[in-house]
Amino acid sequence: MKALYLGSACLLAVTSAFASLGAQAADSTPVQQYHYGQTLDVKQVIAIHEDSGSPFDCGIVEARMDYLDSHGQAHSLAYRKFATNCNDGG
16 A cells, blocks of 8 residues: 555656646747648647636637657647637537
8 A cells, every 4th residue: 555655656746747847848938929831740738838817718719739759859839729618608
C-alpha cells in the first residue's frame, strides 16, 4: 500500500512539473497570428485558451493555442473561432 502511495505521489509530482514547464514555455513564447493556409507543425497541444464572454454568447472569439512542435519547441498561435458555447447547439 505504501508503494502505491509513493508511486501516486511521484506521478503527481512529475505531472505537475510537466504542466508548469508547459505553462512557463507558453508564457515566454511570442504569440504568432494564424493566417489562412499556414502550415503548422503541432506534435502536442499544451493548452487552448479562449476569451471569456457571457456564458450565453455564441459567436466569434479570440483564442490561443500553446503547443510543442516535432522538435519540442514551444509555440503560441492566436486565431479566431466560434465560442465553445456554440458547440452545444445554442
